[in-house]
Amino acid sequence: MQTIASISSWYANNETLIQEILIYALLAFSIQVALRSGIFSLAGVGFYAIGSYAAGLLVKEQAWPTALAVIAAVLLCALLGWALSVLLVRLRDLYLALATVAFDLMVGVVALNWSSLTGGPLGTVGIPISVTTLTIFITVLGAAAMLALMQRGTIGRTLVAVREDEQLARSLSVNVRRYRELAFVISSMLGALAGAYHALLFTDIQATDAGFELIVLALTMVVIGGFGSWTGALLGAILLTWIPIELTSIGQWWDAVYGAMMIVVATFIPGGLISLVTIAGRASRGRARPSLLRRGSAAAAPPASSSGA
Amino acid sequence: MKDARVAFGGVRALDGVSLTVQDGQLLGLIGPNGSGKSTLLAAISRMIDLSSGTLTMEGRDYTNAPAHLANALGIARTFQTVRLLRTMSVLENVMLGAQAEWVRRGPLATWLWLSRARREEKRARRAAQQALERVGLKDLGRRHPQELPYGPARKVEIARALACEPKLLLLDEPTAGMSQAEREEVGILLSELSKDGLAQVLVEHDLAMIQRVCNRVVALNFGQVIAEGLPAQVAADELVREAYLGHRDAGMEASAPMMEIGRQ
Numbered sequence: 001m002q003t004i005a006s007i008s009s010w011y012a013n014n015e016t017l018i019q020e021i022l023i024y025a026l027l028a029f030s031i032q033v034a035l036r037s038g039i040f041s042l043a044g045v046g047f048y049a050i051g052s053y054a055a056g057l058l059v060k061e062q063a064w065p066t067a068l069a070v071i072a073a074v075l076l077c078a079l080l081g082w083a084l085s086v087l088l089v090r091l092r093d094l095y096l097a098l099a100t101v102a103f104d105l106m107v108g109v110v111a112l113n114w115s116s117l118t119g120g121p122l123g124t125v126g127i128p129i130s131v132t133t134l135t136i137f138i139t140v141l142g143a144a145a146m147l148a149l150m151q152r153g154t155i156g157r158t159l160v161a162v163r164e165d166e167q168l169a170r171s172l173s174v175n176v177r178r179y180r181e182l183a184f185v186i187s188s189m190l191g192a193l194a195g196a197y198h199a200l201l202f203t204d205i206q207a208t209d210a211g212f213e214l215i216v217l218a219l220t221m222v223v224i225g226g227f228g229s230w231t232g233a234l235l236g237a238i239l240l241t242w243i244p245i246e247l248t249s250i251g252q253w254w255d256a257v258y259g260a261m262m263i264v265v266a267t268f269i270p271g272g273l274i275s276l277v278t279i280a281g282r283a284s285r286g287r288a289r290p291s292l293l294r295r296g297s298a299a300a301a302p303p304a305s306s307s308g309a
Numbered sequence: 310m311k312d313a314r315v316a317f318g319g320v321r322a323l324d325g326v327s328l329t330v331q332d333g334q335l336l337g338l339i340g341p342n343g344s345g346k347s348t349l350l351a352a353i354s355r356m357i358d359l360s361s362g363t364l365t366m367e368g369r370d371y372t373n374a375p376a377h378l379a380n381a382l383g384i385a386r387t388f389q390t391v392r393l394l395r396t397m398s399v400l401e402n403v404m405l406g407a408q409a410e411w412v413r414r415g416p417l418a419t420w421l422w423l424s425r426a427r428r429e430e431k432r433a434r435r436a437a438q439q440a441l442e443r444v445g446l447k448d449l450g451r452r453h454p455q456e457l458p459y460g461p462a463r464k465v466e467i468a469r470a471l472a473c474e475p476k477l478l479l480l481d482e483p484t485a486g487m488s489q490a491e492r493e494e495v496g497i498l499l500s501e502l503s504k505d506g507l508a509q510v511l512v513e514h515d516l517a518m519i520q521r522v523c524n525r526v527v528a529l530n531f532g533q534v535i536a537e538g539l540p541a542q543v544a545a546d547e548l549v550r551e552a553y554l555g556h557r558d559a560g561m562e563a564s565a566p567m568m569e570i571g572r573q
């Protein structure tokens with residue numbers, strides 16, 4: 001009884017933190033699923049914004065039931081995500097990253113200026129709280145399960161081939177375009193889910209919510225956690241939501257800590273922190289071989305460097 | 310392939326090449342560096358577009374089909390450089406070939422079709438293991454490509470292409486950099502495949518190997534066919550001797566420049 005009581009009081013004290021972690025996990029999944037497929041897209045953040053307005057306004061202005069509003073927001077973003085992937089089909093690596101960042105910033109500008117819909121600089125406020133932590137938790141579980149399936153078996157291997165060597169993949173029957181579209185659409189839907197839940201839980205949306213800072217935050221989560229697996233994205237979401245709260249005392253220095261973490265991980269642990277867990281796990285099961293570390297970092301070669309030679 | 314032309318800027322990499330390969334035929338493709346051999350394979354496998362000419366496979370025109378459909382028509386290939394994925398085991402690399410048929414169903418089927426997916430996974434694993442055995446690398450499945458010496462790594466690529474169960478196999482200098490013993494093994498393998506009815510195009514600098522295994526040879530120079538016929542005939546041809554054998558001292562046996570065709 002004692003432990004249950006202490007767990008529930010710990011939970012009560014930290015509920016907001018948990019909610020934020022779950023929502024950021026969805027956003028981080030959105031970036032990770034694209035990166036793992038070799039798509040350097042940060043459009044998930046733009047869809048976070050679109051999803052938050054769509055769900056928030058449908059619930060607030062149209063009094064739609066929550067579930068319907070969330071589904072509508074996600075489907076809308078799936079469609080827009082697909083259209084964007086068709087539009088950007090020829091872009092790769094850095095060019096794709098820049099184009100999708102531009103998309104995110106454009107969404108912000110539209111939100112700021114379309115006052116009649118979004119409230120412009122005043123934002124959309126007073127959205128009824130209409131989701132529970134449990135709902136979000138279940139969604140994160142479901143999303144994680146879908147992503148786990150996507151990393152395994154035929155589709156898992158295929159997406160790695162698409163990431164590492166598109167031409168080789170084509171020579172083995174892979175319709176590269178379809179796989180990239182799939183990853184793009186899934187990424188858009190996950191971004192939309194994160195935004196929709198954020199709006200419906202924290203009751204207001206500002207046009208500046210999904211700006212450059214959120215792009216950097218989401219990317220940092222994925223890089224620090226590790227883009228090779230959804231577990232990395234989850235770890236990144238936990239660490240980067242939780243640490244800033246623990247370290248409020250360092251205040252303005254946070255950005256510097258953040259940058260330092262990013263540099264250290266990118267330089268020394270390119271597979272992200274999750275790769276340390278994986279390596280440690282294998283070692284403890286006695287399957288460690290000297291090549292593991294090397295392989296870990298090979299697994300983490302960023303998509304931009306996929307020379308495939 | 311009929312009257313195929315490919316140009317890169319001003320370079321006419323293929324300049325009106327016509328070529329037919331029959332079932333069970335092992336066609337040797339020779340020519341000096343830069344004569345258009347790799348470009349020819351890239352054209353047949355639809356990695357690059359023809360500027361004119363047509364491609365047919367078993368009577369079907371696929372001149373404008375996307376590259377992944379060329380594989381679906383039964384065309385598999387290896388590349389001039391080692392292109393194995395380092396993040397996967399050797400067996401998984403070969404499974405990329407073995408799963409090709411299933412992959413054609415598209416991403417949604419392979420992602421969500423759970424029980425069928427498990428069956429396919431087992432089948433692909435078995436087929437990949439068989440392909441590895443076929444190239445004589447039975448026990449290397451669990452290794453990673455970067456742990457393999459060059460020769461076995463190249464054999465893994467042949468296994469990957471074979472795992473697609475192709476009707477036409479395109480091999481771009483598969484034995485470059487291999488030891489003499491390994492070359493002979495590959496030669497025997499290719500002859501066996503040919504007896505099984507597989508059509509093959511073999512790009513190869515080693516004329517002895519060509520003479521040993523091929524039943525027809527085409528010589529290219531500057532993107533044009535300069536000789537065609539039985540291996541002995543072509544090797545004796547004046548033009549070929551001039552264009553090709555003249556380069557012998559310039560290091561024909563050395564591995565050719567690492568150039569990738571058609572990468573964007």
Ligand SMILES: Nc1ncnc2c1ncn2[C@@H]1O[C@H](COP(=O)(O)OP(=O)(O)OP(=O)(O)O)[C@@H](O)[C@H]1O
Nearest residue numbers: 317322341342343344345346347348565566570571
């Ligand atoms: N992607 C490309 N862009 C521009 N030129 C190219 C490209 N690929 C090949 N070429 C040119 O086309 C010609 C034929 O090249 P190809 O690689 O087909 O020759 P090859 O016979 O395979 O030579 P090697 O024996 O060196 O492999 C060469 O002049 C080459 O420089």
Ligand SMILES: [Mg+2]
Nearest residue numbers: 346347389565
């Ligand atoms: Mg070549």
